[in-house]
Amino acid sequence: MADNEQPVGPFATRQSDKRGRLLGRLQALTLHHYTHCVPYARMLEGLHGNWRGASTLEAMPWLPVGLFKHLRLASVPDEEIIRELRSSGTSGSLPSRVLLDRETAAAQTKALARIVSDVLGRARRPMLVVDRIDLLRSGEALSARGAAVLGFGNFGRHHTYALAPDLALDLDAVKAFLARFSDEPVLVFGFTFFVWRDLVQALRARGERLAFPSGSVLLHGGGWKRLADQRVDNTQFKHAVADALGIQQVHNYYGMAEQVGSIFIECEAGRLHTPDYAEVIVRDPITLSPMPMGETGVIQLLSELPRSYPGHSLLTEDIGAVLGEDDCPCGRMGRTLRVDGRLPRAELRGCSDTRPA
């Protein structure tokens, strides 16, 4: 979508230029979804009455991201849908359903490629996937994890899986991978918690340390909640990765199944970066008003990629803050973000709630 206008990568546009461009595209998307998705049109008419007059990104209508757990929303005819993504969902909750057509899937792939190559360079590296070897074999709707492995898999070659179907570390496979690619930087990719528990901790438990080739990169995402529960933060995570794997370059990313492609990637300075395809707005958790930079609130994500479903403006249940604009020491433009976790889930108190334990 945005390629022709940005020959220099997805983090090159200054905030002032970017917002005007995004606004036009997002307004067009709102109209597109309004015209092609009846439930979306009803939601706008019923709950976001001023949507036609939205003249800033902050005034754009949004959908609560939890809606995708309950509704199957599409803005293209069913026969054009080529893929349905299912998010893993927080434990015990329903998965989200995201419907992709060829155009949206391609735009996601392209956006992801540009974002990741800005950090990793363009060369495809040998890739170690920290996930179950059979992840992509099930015939059902693609899980968000599967989608991420497929998407990020484009940046690697000689894909090797580090875990057995039961998530046990396949140390022989990892060692064989290392022996084969001992003299070129490799890419290690996985979900944050699996990298932690099933690679780093599993190695520790066996008293093993690995030495990945210098220049190797670990890319990981999927959320910190389960690590936060174990009181592990990003700094400790990086130290442990350096210790167990010998990898110094570690990039976290923030993204969600509902907006695949326009991810927020962590730079060398440790900040999550908003790509040109996206914008982030932080809102007061109670009044929903946009908050000043630096203040913590609920994260709204805007992305120009979702065309097959009305997910271009989503109010998440994640908490975080905008850290700055065009001012990151790493030199990338746009807003930088910090993500602190999720809103606690409201307690169920109804008398029909009989789930034990």
Next chain:
Amino acid sequence: MDLILPSRSDGDAHAQLDGLAANRLRAFDASTLAFLAEFSARLLQDHALRSAPELVALGYWFRPAAIETLRRRHEALAANGVLRARGVVFHVAPANVDAVFVYSWFLSLLCGNRNIVRISRRDNAHRATLLKLLGDTLAAHPQVAACNAVVAYQRDDTVSAALSAHCDLRVVWGGNETVAHFRGIALPPLATELVFPDRQSWALINAEAVMAADDDTLARLASAFHNDAFWFAQQACSSPRAVIWVGGSATIAQAQPRFWHAVREELVRRAETPDASELANRLVAAHRAAAVAEIKLTGRLDDWPLRLAVQAFTPEMRGAHCGYGLFYEVSRDTLAETRELFAAPDQTVAYFGFDRATLAAWAQTLPDRAVDRVVPIGEALRFGDYWDGHDLLMAFSRHVVIA
């Protein structure tokens, strides 16, 4: 399976269950009455439970004077013979409304039954206090303790089947899913079942009466409405999820802001503050409802309560309602015109500004299964010995005809 109550030195749930068969109490047995009197007194004196109004209400409900009223009603019911206990009653209690398992259990106990009560393992401070208090009271009443077992176990059909196989009445609280699940677990041929599936409830307000009310009346109405809707975060089956306004459109247009202003004042007065995760749930529910029906937001999305003007209640609106201060509002010119709004799952209508005779005539016209309780606003959550259309004293008893 863990035995929660009564406390036994060996903690042996199976021994307690085996012992139930050998023990008998009569309906309104003196030992039961003594036990309940002590329970009620302890509960009402407990400082830790003062902040749990539903538990205070529970203590009040089982005070001796109230039990005497039940006793007299029980006696009258047996006019054509005698009421006998059913035998062993297996109660499946909901996880989050602590008081419900006690109401169900004690009414059954009063009718002379032996009881197995299955509660969830989920804990909170109030429940722990309540269980401690129950345990202490049971310890002082061994005869009653011998007739009851409160147990907890993970969802395990072999345990549920074993308990079901030994009961004469199974009582399932807790929604459609739980009811459907237990219906798959066999009961002995002579056993019966009492189920409490998902229900929905509404408020019914006469707009003219709101306009006629003075400020004090309005403040009391708001306070009563608060109790109905905001305890249990509007998620009990009898919590009103919508307000049905009756009156001319001009009157309703005036009455609505007056009423909701008073409700917000009440929230301020009680120093209740909105919660971000509850707002997130409200927003999802509002969007789900708006996706399938014509809905108009009144005010703003961050309002608390969040109000949605609707034409009627769709099944999706009923199913997607999450509680947490989300209200549908629908208007009708006359009470008669509200009829088509009601459906079988409707349980309680909490009203303001209508007289009893009018409501009784109106209730006759509602769809077959719809509406089991029509109560003044403020009493929606008040438990009664008639519930979901059942006379619980009758349901927990067997009527022996003596001609």
